[in-house]
Amino acid sequence: MLKELIEPFRHPRPAFTLGESRGLSSGRGPKAAKAKDYNGTLARIWSYLAKRRAKLGLVLFMVVLSSGLSLLAPYMIGRAVDTYLGGGGEHWPRFLGALTAVYVGYAVSSWLQNIWMIDIAQETVYRMRTDLFRHLHRLPIPFFNRRQQGEIMSRLTNDIESVSSTLNSSAIQIFSSVLTLVGTVSVMLWLSPLLTLLTFIVVPLMALGMRWITRRTGPLFKERQRSMGELNGFIEETLSGQRLIKAFSQEERVIEDFAERNRRIMLSGYWAQVISGFIPKLMNSLNNLSFAIVAGVGGILAVHGSVTVGTILVFVEYTRQFTRPLNDLANQWNTLLSAIAGAERVFEVLAEETEAAWEKGASALPAVQGAVSFQGVSFSYDGERENLSDITFKAKPGETVALVGPTGAGKTTLIGLLCRFYEPDKGQIAVDGRDLSGVTRESLRSQMAFVLQDTFLFKGTIRDNIRYGRLDASDEEVERAAIAANAHSFITRLPGGYDHMLETGGSGISQGQRQLLAIARAILADPAILVLDEATSSIDTVTEVKIQEGLLALMKGRTSFVIAHRLGTIRRADRILVMQGGRIVQQGTHEELAGVPGLYAELVSGGEEEEQGEDHH
Template identity: 60%
Template sequence: MSLRHSPHGARQPGRQRAKSSMGTLRRLWTFIAPQKRKLLAALGMVVASTALALAGPYVIGSAIDVYIVERKTDGFLTTLLFLLAIYAALGAATFLQNYWMIAVGQRTVHAIRARLFRHFHELPISFFDRRQQGELMSRITNDIDNMSQTFNSTVIQVVSSTLTLAGAIAVMVFKSLVLTAVTLVVVPLMYAGMRWITRRTQVRFREQQRALGEMNGLIEEALSGQKVVKLFSQEERMTAEVVRKNIELKQAGFWAQTYSGFIPKLMNFLNNLSFALIAGVGGWLAVKGMISVGTIVVFVEYARQFTRPLNDLANQWNTLLSALAGAERVLEIFDLPKEEEDEGEAEEIDRLHGRIEFRDVVFSYDKQRPALRGVNFSVSPGETVALIGPTGAGKTTVLQLLARFYDPDAGAVVIDGRDSRTIKRASLRRHMAFVLQDTFLFAGTIRDNIRYGRLEATDEEVEEAARKANAHSFITKLPNGYDTVLTADGGGISQGQRQLLAIARAMIADPAVLILDEATSNIDTVTEVRIQEALARLMAGRTCFVIAHRLNTVQNADRILVLNEGKVVEQGTHEELLEAKGFYFELYRRYWERGRQRA
């Protein structure tokens, strides 16, 4: 049984949520601000490249009037070299703006991803019980990757397109008001079309990100529980679920891409319409002698530079909407309340003796149905206490409060004579170790997995802990011994061997208080004996809380706490409780005695 539970969490009041695009952008600026110097330099290059891009066509138009229409030759080479210099400088400015903006984007995304991962570790246990791991992984990978793409290219293109648009209009007005008005005819059409498209794509991109997160969560769950899926022959059902989620993602993605795909079609139509209008009206004006041929060339080129920025803005707007949808999902995690802060008077502790008391403890996960109701008991240092009772009796909740994953609603958990709320959580947990039924090992070497209990431990201490845990013999038989690399969750070794490594990890931590969830079920007899021997060494001289599933553990405990409906209904030794013929006696008679008969 895991120490995790499924309470109903509540949002911390007064926290701003990223519900509007401007609100999201303002909050993202806090991550971009440390890179503002490089960002300003990149934007400076954007201004320079935009000015150079606008200068090129202007020089070409003037050259056509002078050297082709008027047939002059003086200064032609100088004009050509000047034009080459403009485009060389344009290339350099474009390179620098991209180089600096990518640096800004990657550092910003790095900061967001690091903070998000750190925030995950600051959230209470209850948060992870309510979420799929794959869905959370989608936020730290897919959603942030969408943001990365925006930082790398979208910002530059939006600024560049806006400046190009403004500059092109200014030059066109200077050259010819009539042709400028003709060019601007397409703007109302463009605005109406883009408004129709973006109002639909924003919703679809949000649906796409949500569907992607949900499908990732389901796939991760199916792959992690592959053995259970096969044992219960649920392959078809899980496949059908993934197919259903995949269809939802396909539909959301189809409409998001379909609507956004209208943008280049609309822009191409408007480009062609603009060129046709400029060519027709400009040709008529040239025949009438109202403008020069060079001016028509300038306007044709600027018309392209006028509609291309609008096209870029439209395309990047969709990319921005997709990134904002991801950013909202990331910022939503930041809005979730962290694990409660340590109280102002909470202190670090150097050592723990292991005297534990529960004084009239009342606690509920949802503030409605009590999980514990007036629990009272005391445990002496070095004492082993077994917690038994039916499912939902409150056994796990007792251990949750002991480790300060939660604090009591009323009453107090007293440790070494002081309220646990006066001890900092991290300091308290450093003096505790957990050996749970579902052993989790990290991808890495066996040595590193054992050392996880105390990172500063030497190799000799790691091996000594493995010997005490009866793990040394099987480790040395592995191809690379202690340097054997385990796959995720300890793949490649047996369940019993994983338990021995978990015991070694707890052994090297040298805790004052030990919390055990017996894990010898479905393990062969020889391995079970080795685990029991290792646990006996680990428990010696330590205050131990054991969620008991087996009779021998109950019999060997110094004291048994019998819980039912959130109350301690009985406590005492195995013999004392049997003699009392109360609730424990009924449990013993109905379950354990029956199990012993079957054995």
């Protein structure tokens, strides 16, 4: 029945997405090892907890103390009953004082262990979340191409929070339950092996019941964690693509897909909770059965003088204490399974190889002149179809190289290889004669600046967004960069000027203004190699004219790679690479290529007609 209900949701129909991941698996590093077993995940969690061994030792001591005191109290009561039934009432005040001290000690030790464990748990989770965030920023671009942003965010939030809640309470509860169980059984065996044996009658039933329950809840909790990550990714995607959804009137379709994903979470969560809800019912029933057996048989033994009434009272209480830790263990086990499922997803990311891990033996790249060469470079995203084939060219220091060609020709992929977002399958890429495979990515990218088609601005002031190009730049240098990019005039018209606050993504200013800020950021970075990827594609012709001076000043003396459709930028290039189908089909200057029949002549002809149409408009 359960399998029939869940199975349809394990393989749902393909859902509408705003931008499917290309499944890029190329990072050209060692394949990441993934956490696959509970024992390995628990060992990783312990490696974090072990950093607070001293305090953890105090917690464990308090757990042992509270467990011992919880066992001592019933024993004292049983012995008091036997004593006072036979007289000895003069010791009653002393007994009450001792019993009060036991209960106070139990309360204090329980409170201390909880407070200290919360401190340990919060610090552990803090370090896990920090390590995960730090690691994410050291992972290669292909990792992010394979995953939705929301799914990654889910690991930083939901999965980490699942670990946090378990460490706060379940860890102590499990350890305390184990100690109480061992201590209870030991004392019970010492008091009466026969009654202990009768108590154990319910253990096989508990074991069978728990096995049946946990074998079903474990996969369900893991399925719920996975589905929650997918839902977060879908939510992030749809919120980012609201304009597209509305433009194509796909609201209802998106709502239906959300409902389907949400229903999958509901279904796995429903059955996980329903089945785990059998645990307290099962334990209470078996607890009552054990209590009845001990009370009945114990009464018979007391009548025949085999045991005392006090011993029976102790046993009845220990019977409850025997099943209570089993009940607690059963309840906490499901919480533990959920936390392990979350931790496993966190450690799966932490096991991914960073970019730095692929740079063994690499050295920092010193200040470069900007000579760039590609020699027989080929690359494939998926390892099957080549996206670039036998790319060979050279760019001298200070030259401007324009990349032109139809969509999908491989222009952006070539830039991605130059920036070492990906590694070539064949061939060599060199800067100033040094093979890039032997230099660190950080030292290479620190000498590059980018103005991309999709400009991203952080939440903060305009000044801080420009300063992102060089964090130690002064306010005067920031303003000079803005002036050079012709962004100063529009900035000063905004409320607050350079201190005007931008929201994430730069909402509140136009796309063209965002591009101007990106150009100012690149000017401030003062790079040796400049990359302009459709930098003026979202800027109107009038605005483009305004920034040409800034771009020319920026590109002067720097090796620049320009992906552009505007003929004004292409004509001024020292070298034009015409790409089609992942290959360079033509290369040369504008004058050399424009008069030769071929793809470039066709692109120029089409581009001139387009620009004439814009001017006429």
